[in-house]
Amino acid sequence: MKVLVPVKRVIDYNVKVRVNAENTAVDLTNTKMSINPFCEIAVEEAVRLKEKGTATEVVVVSIGDKSCQEQIRTALALGADRGIQIDTDVNLDSLQVAKLLAKVVEEEEPGLVILGKQSIDSDNNQTGQMLAALCGLPQGTFASEVAIEGDAVSVTREVDGGLQTVKLALPAIVTTDLRLNEPRYASLPNIMKAKRKPLAVKSAADFGVALESKVKVLKVTPPAERQGGIKVADVAELVDKLKTEAKVI
Amino acid sequence: MAILVYAEHDNAHLKSETSKMINAAGQMGGDIHVLVAGENCQAIAEDAAKIAGVQKVIVADAAAYKDQLAENIADLVLEVGEGYSHILAAATTTGKNFMPRVAALLDVAQISDIIAVESGDTFVRPIYAGNAIATVQSEDNVKVITVRASAFDASAEQDAAPVEASGSVIESAKSEFVSQELTESERPELTAADVIISGGRGMQNGDNFALLNGIADKLGAAIGASRAAVDAGFVPNDMQVGQTGKIVAPQLYIAVGISGAIQHLAGMKDSKVIVAINKDEEAPIFQVADYGLVGDLFEVLPELESSL
Numbered sequence A: 001m002k003v004l005v006p007v008k009r010v011i012d013y014n015v016k017v018r019v020n021a022e023n024t025a026v027d028l029t030n031t032k033m034s035i036n037p038f039c040e041i042a043v044e045e046a047v048r049l050k051e052k053g054t055a056t057e058v059v060v061v062s063i064g065d066k067s068c069q070e071q072i073r074t075a076l077a078l079g080a081d082r083g084i085q086i087d088t089d090v091n092l093d094s095l096q097v098a099k100l101l102a103k104v105v106e107e108e109e110p111g112l113v114i115l116g117k118q119s120i121d122s123d124n125n126q127t128g129q130m131l132a133a134l135c136g137l138p139q140g141t142f143a144s145e146v147a148i149e150g151d152a153v154s155v156t157r158e159v160d161g162g163l164q165t166v167k168l169a170l171p172a173i174v175t176t177d178l179r180l181n182e183p184r185y186a187s188l189p190n191i192m193k194a195k196r197k198p199l200a201v202k203s204a205a206d207f208g209v210a211l212e213s214k215v216k217v218l219k220v221t222p223p224a225e226r227q228g229g230i231k232v233a234d235v236a237e238l239v240d241k242l243k244t245e246a247k248v249i
Numbered sequence B: 001m002a003i004l005v006y007a008e009h010d011n012a013h014l015k016s017e018t019s020k021m022i023n024a025a026g027q028m029g030g031d032i033h034v035l036v037a038g039e040n041c042q043a044i045a046e047d048a049a050k051i052a053g054v055q056k057v058i059v060a061d062a063a064a065y066k067d068q069l070a071e072n073i074a075d076l077v078l079e080v081g082e083g084y085s086h087i088l089a090a091a092t093t094t095g096k097n098f099m100p101r102v103a104a105l106l107d108v109a110q111i112s113d114i115i116a117v118e119s120g121d122t123f124v125r126p127i128y129a130g131n132a133i134a135t136v137q138s139e140d141n142v143k144v145i146t147v148r149a150s151a152f153d154a155s156a157e158q159d160a161a162p163v164e165a166s167g168s169v170i171e172s173a174k175s176e177f178v179s180q181e182l183t184e185s186e187r188p189e190l191t192a193a194d195v196i197i198s199g200g201r202g203m204q205n206g207d208n209f210a211l212l213n214g215i216a217d218k219l220g221a222a223i224g225a226s227r228a229a230v231d232a233g234f235v236p237n238d239m240q241v242g243q244t245g246k247i248v249a250p251q252l253y254i255a256v257g258i259s260g261a262i263q264h265l266a267g268m269k270d271s272k273v274i275v276a277i278n279k280d281e282e283a284p285i286f287q288v289a290d291y292g293l294v295g296d297l298f299e300v301l302p303e304l305e306s307s308l
Ligand SMILES: Cc1cc2nc3c(=O)[nH]c(=O)nc-3n(C[C@H](O)[C@H](O)[C@H](O)COP(=O)(O)OP(=O)(O)OC[C@H]3O[C@@H](n4cnc5c(N)ncnc54)[C@H](O)[C@@H]3O)c2cc1C
Pocket: A013, A037, A038, A120, B199, B200, B201, B202, B203, B225, B226, B227, B228, B229, B240, B241, B242, B243, B244, B245, B246, B256, B257, B258, B259, B260, B261, B262, B263, B264, B267, B277, B278, B279, B280, B283, B295, B296, B297, B298
């Protein structure tokens, strides 16, 4: 079984986010960029499936300009077999990304697609579900456990009330939650090896997908700052403040 | 123009998210209809009919909808939602699961997690864990939207609007419910609670979370946690507050042994009053706290419980 893992290049999760002076976007000049943490979990899961002998090949795909090859190489260093970069400098919405990925699914015919549940930049939580719908496939989102059982996959999902387990006919789409696994660190030899793994570059324009979005970003502003508070000396002062000043207890 | 709101419920009770979404829908302009899909959910539909602003409730009552499987619900929403200008669901694990399917099949974008409505086509939503706020305008003919309910007040009540049945039963052969493990608790739900007390890695283990119980009892509070506490297995995943967990905005949020990483703050910084209890006076949580108490939680918590 082939496993396809789409990955996204995003701002590193440790970096402090700044809105640009024009209030049109987040300022990404000279910021550290990384593979989206949820995508990294997806790569790890796919690689583990290969190590168990369930998967035969792990293919990673990223959509973006040339810089996203860095994240593809990261995934290859974690153990993926080959990469595909779909080249575009358009800032795409989830729907356009899902449409491009649907074309890749058509071409590659994977048995399983594993994606991150959300990217930590746009926080949309859409692409996996959209891809599933466009391909007419079942989905197991927010997965904390994935088990292949013959021609089906059992997915335990983190839901608001606890956990839910569903069984999906393969091929299927899975999106990862934080507790699915803890990604390994790439070893130096594997980082070197990753440089020689195949990476195909395709132009987004060749897929016949309309890339423009119907959603316009009118402005991007910093959030309202919370007023700094005070330090209380002890529990008695805390309780008193909550009762008489804040009046919340 | 008419707006279809997908009701949030657990087959037993209508959840407060529904009433808050209807408030948001009211700001978009147009008739508001509610779709209740589930099993044995007639009583829930009748409750939804009493939310001010609702003109009609459509109920789809079938075993296929009981577990809210995305494949079935998305197709139902597409069928019932035909002709509507807006389709809304809560940004819960249910809404987040099926709504993008609806959007993709309608060939429109989804606007996720809105926190304010500027007009029928312009919405405000947080990005980058709430470190930036985007105002977006959609030119799609149908607006598919998930709503961050904690950002909206509940609607008032009204005399019941009519409830009608949808006979449609859609059941995908590709996806099947196996089991669920729901956390049973007498406490209010995190997303509906007026007071929340959350524990982090500083709690050291799951047993120590019992130190929060007495305080939660006295305050009628829900108990939450940081990701570190969930990852370490102290408490179940449904207690995680944050960018990728639950987003809450109670009257009072008490963070105990939580450092205040941006991903945690993203889930609670819109609380009205924030209290932080942490032994490290440099912990970033103090930067957002209205009242900070520097101290060892193992001394502070028993004292706090007895002084309430
Ligand atoms: C993709 C991604 C998504 C994430 N999503 C979330 C999310 O949704 N929610 C979330 O919470 N985190 C999330 N995180 C994790 C986040 O970055 C932090 O790692 C996490 O919030 C830390 O949890 P903590 O504050 O409990 O632990 P720590 O950062 O380890 O802090 C523990 C605190 O306890 C204090 N302490 C220790 N002992 C005591 C004592 N005896 N008395 C008083 N204080 C004490 C310490 O001083 C310290 O400040 C995410 C991270 C990533 C990468």
